[in-house]
Amino acid sequence: MSLDAMQRMHPKAVKLSMITSLLFHAVVFVIVLVLLAVAQFKDWPVWPFAVAEAVIVISGFIFTGIIPRLQFIRFAYFTDQEEIRICKGLWWISDIIIPMVKVQHVELESGPLMRRSELAHVTVVTAATRHRIYGLERADAEAVQRRIAEWARVREDDV
Amino acid sequence: MSKPLVRRQHPLYFIILLVATIKPLIIPILVFFVFGSKRNPFEWQPVVYYGAGAAAILYFAAMVLSWRRFTYIRDEHQLAVRSGILFRESKVIHRNRIHSVQIQQPLIQRLFGIAQVVVETAGSGSKPEAVLRAVSLEEAKEIQELARKNVGAIEPAQDEETPVVPAEPSAEFAERVDVSPGTFLLAALTTANLRLALAFIAGIGSFADDVLGESFYNSLADTALRYLTGPYAILIWASVALLLSWILSIGLYVWKYAGFNVEVRGDQATVSYGLLEKRRFVFPIGKVQAAMFVEGLLRRPFGRGELRVLVVHSDKEAAVMLHPFIKDTDVKNLLSRLIPHIEPISPDIQPPVGALLAFVRWKIAIAALAGGGAIAGFGIAAVWPSLLLIPVVTWWGYMQFKSEAAGMEGSHLVLRHRNIALTTAWMRRNHIQTLKLTASIPQRRKRWRTVNAAVMGGLRGYFFSARLLPAEKAEQIREWYGRRTR
Numbered sequence: 001m002s003l004d005a006m007q008r009m010h011p012k013a014v015k016l017s018m019i020t021s022l023l024f025h026a027v028v029f030v031i032v033l034v035l036l037a038v039a040q041f042k043d044w045p046v047w048p049f050a051v052a053e054a055v056i057v058i059s060g061f062i063f064t065g066i067i068p069r070l071q072f073i074r075f076a077y078f079t080d081q082e083e084i085r086i087c088k089g090l091w092w093i094s095d096i097i098i099p100m101v102k103v104q105h106v107e108l109e110s111g112p113l114m115r116r117s118e119l120a121h122v123t124v125v126t127a128a129t130r131h132r133i134y135g136l137e138r139a140d141a142e143a144v145q146r147r148i149a150e151w152a153r154v155r156e157d158d159v
Numbered sequence: 160m161s162k163p164l165v166r167r168q169h170p171l172y173f174i175i176l177l178v179a180t181i182k183p184l185i186i187p188i189l190v191f192f193v194f195g196s197k198r199n200p201f202e203w204q205p206v207v208y209y210g211a212g213a214a215a216i217l218y219f220a221a222m223v224l225s226w227r228r229f230t231y232i233r234d235e236h237q238l239a240v241r242s243g244i245l246f247r248e249s250k251v252i253h254r255n256r257i258h259s260v261q262i263q264q265p266l267i268q269r270l271f272g273i274a275q276v277v278v279e280t281a282g283s284g285s286k287p288e289a290v291l292r293a294v295s296l297e298e299a300k301e302i303q304e305l306a307r308k309n310v311g312a313i314e315p316a317q318d319e320e321t322p323v324v325p326a327e328p329s330a331e332f333a334e335r336v337d338v339s340p341g342t343f344l345l346a347a348l349t350t351a352n353l354r355l356a357l358a359f360i361a362g363i364g365s366f367a368d369d370v371l372g373e374s375f376y377n378s379l380a381d382t383a384l385r386y387l388t389g390p391y392a393i394l395i396w397a398s399v400a401l402l403l404s405w406i407l408s409i410g411l412y413v414w415k416y417a418g419f420n421v422e423v424r425g426d427q428a429t430v431s432y433g434l435l436e437k438r439r440f441v442f443p444i445g446k447v448q449a450a451m452f453v454e455g456l457l458r459r460p461f462g463r464g465e466l467r468v469l470v471v472h473s474d475k476e477a478a479v480m481l482h483p484f485i486k487d488t489d490v491k492n493l494l495s496r497l498i499p500h501i502e503p504i505s506p507d508i509q510p511p512v513g514a515l516l517a518f519v520r521w522k523i524a525i526a527a528l529a530g531g532g533a534i535a536g537f538g539i540a541a542v543w544p545s546l547l548l549i550p551v552v553t554w555w556g557y558m559q560f561k562s563e564a565a566g567m568e569g570s571h572l573v574l575r576h577r578n579i580a581l582t583t584a585w586m587r588r589n590h591i592q593t594l595k596l597t598a599s600i601p602q603r604r605k606r607w608r609t610v611n612a613a614v615m616g617g618l619r620g621y622f623f624s625a626r627l628l629p630a631e632k633a634e635q636i637r638e639w640y641g642r643r644t645r
Contacts, residue, residue, distance in 0.1 A: 099641075128613040
C-alpha cells in the first residue's frame with residue numbers, strides 16, 4: 001500500500017507542534033536573554049549565554065520549521081478490521097503492523113493546547129508494545145478508538 | 160442501547176488522597192512547628208501564610224477536579240476509565256485483556272471499610288493499567304467479577320490458533336532434562352558476562368576509593384605504574400580485570416544455575432535451579448511464545464549455547480532457561496520433545512553482499528579514531544595494539560554480516576541477530592504481537608530493511624530482529640505476517 005492511500009495526521013496538528021515548539025523556544029530564549037543581561041550587569045562572562053542563544057535559535061528553527069512538516073510527511077496510518085499499520089520516522093523510517101487480534105486496548109490522550117484545537121493522540125497497546133497515532137481531530141480520534149475497540153473485540157469473539 | 164452508568168470513586172477518596180499526600184510531609188511539618196515556634200512565628204512574613212493558604216486551596220481544587228475527572232464505566236465486556244486534569248487520558252480495557260484484578264486494603268482504606276482496586280493487563284509492564292484508589296467493597300468485587308468471568312479463557316496472545324499441546328496430556332507422560340556436572344562446569348567456564356564484568360570493574364574502582372582510601376589506592380597505583388607504563392600497562396590492567404570478573408561470573412553462574420533441571424508432565428513444564436536460593440518456574444507448555452538459542456563468544460567454538468523460552472507469566476525473568484549448554488545440533492530434538500509447537504526452522508534470507516560495508520565501516524572509523532588517539536597519546540609504542548584493533552573490529556562486523564538472517568515456513572518465523580553473542584529466535588506467527596520494518600533513509604535507497612518482531616516474555620515485550628535484509632524478502636515476511644485469509 002502506498003503512503004497516499006493511508007490516513008495522515010490533521011494539518012492542525014502540524015501547526016500546533018510548530019506553535020508549541022515556537023512557544024517553548026521563545027520562553028527559553030527570553031530566560032537566557034534575561035540571564036545574559038544579568039551577566040552583562042554583574043561582569044560574568046557573557047559568551048556562554050550568547051552561544052546558548054545561538055543554539056536556541058538554531059534548534060528553534062529546526063524544531064519549528066523542519067521537523068513538524070517532516071513528521072507530517074512521514075507519518076501515516078491505516079486501520080481496518082484486520083490490522084493497524086503505522087508508518088513514521090524522521091531518519092529511521094519504520095513501518096509497523098499491528099494485527100487487530102493483538103490489540104489490548106486503545107487510549108486517548110491530549111494536553112491542554114491540543115484540547116484547545118480539538119486534537120488528540122490515540123495510543124494502541126498490545127501485550128508487548130505501545131504505538132501512537134499522532135494528532136487526530138478529537139472526534140476522529142474518538143471514532144478511531146471506538147472502531148478499534150469494536151474490531152478487536154469482534155475478532156476475539158470469533159475465536 | 161441504554162445509556163451506560165458513569166461511575167466515580169467513593170467520596171472518601173478525598174481523605175485517602177489527603178492522607179497519602181500528608182504522610183511524607185509529616186516530618187517536615189512537625190519540624191516546621193517545633194522549630195518554627197521557637198522563633199517567634201509572628202516574624203514570618205505574611206506572604207508565607209498567604210502562599211500556604213493559596214497552595215492549600217489550589218491543592219484542594221485539584222483534588223476535587225481529579226475526583227470529578229476520574230470516571231469509569233463497567234459493563235460485562237469492559238472497563239472504560241477516563242482521568243486526568245490537564246493531560247487527559249481515556250482507556251478501554253476489555254475483560255479478556257485483564258490479567259488480574261487485585262482488591263487491596265491498605266491501612267486507611269481498611270479503617271473506612273473501602274478498598275483499592277488494581278487492574279493489571281499484559282502490556283502494562285510494571286505499572287498497573289488502572290488503579291481505583293477508593294471504591295466500596297461491593298463495587299470492588301463487581302469489578303473483580305469482570306476478570307473472573309475470564310477464568311478458563313485463554314491468556315492474551317493465544318487467541319488465534321491454539322497451540323498444539325503434547326500428544327498425551329496424562330500425568331504419565333513425563334520428560335526430564337538434566338545437565339551433567341561436566342556439561343554444567345563447561346557452561347560455567349564459558350559464561351562471558353560482559354555487563355557483570357563492567358559493573359565489577361566499576362565496583363572495584365569505587366571500593367578502592369571508598370574503603371581503602373585514596374592514599375592506599377594511589378600508592379598501589381604508583382607502585383604498579385612504576386613497573387608498568389605505556390599502552391601495554393592498559394592491556395595488562397584490562398586483562399587482570401577481565402580475569403577477575405570471569406572468575407566472579409563463574410561463581411555467580413554456579414550460584415544461580417546449579418542443580419538445573421527441567422521436567423515436563425502433561426502440558427506443564429517445571430524448570431528449577433539454584434544452589435542455595437532455589438528458583439522454580441512452572442508454566443503450561445502452550446504459553447511458550449518463542450524460543451531463543453544464544454551462542455556466546457566463548458561457547459560458539461564448542462558448538463554450544465543456551466536455550467531459553469519466552470513465557471507469559473508474572474515473573475521478572477522474561478526468558479526462562481531451558482538448557483544452559485546445549486549442542487546446536489540437539490536444539491531441534493530438545494524442542495520437539497519439550498515444546499513441540501515451536502519448530503527450529505533454519506533461516507534462508509540474508510543481507511545482500513553490498514550490506515557488508517554497512518556492518519564494518521563505522522566500526523573501522525571508530526577503531527581508527529581510537530587508535531589514532533592512542534598513538535597520539537602514548538607515542539610509537541601504541542602502534543601495534545592500535546593496528547590490531549582494526550582487523551578485530553572488521554572481523555566483528557563481518558561476523559555480524561554473516562549472522563543476520565531470517566526465514567519463515569508455515570506458521571514459523573526465525574530471526575537471527577548478532578551483537579557479540581549470536582541469538583537465533585524461533586516463534587509462531589500467532590505469538591508475534593507486532594512486526595516492524597525499519598530502514599534509515601540511505602538504507603531505504605539501497606533497499607535494505609531491518610525486520611523486528613515483538614513477542615511477549617514475562618509480562619512485557621521482547622524484541623527480536625534481523626538487520627539489513629533485502630527489501631523484497633522483508634516485504635515477503637510482512638505479507639506473511641499481515642493480512643491473511645482465515
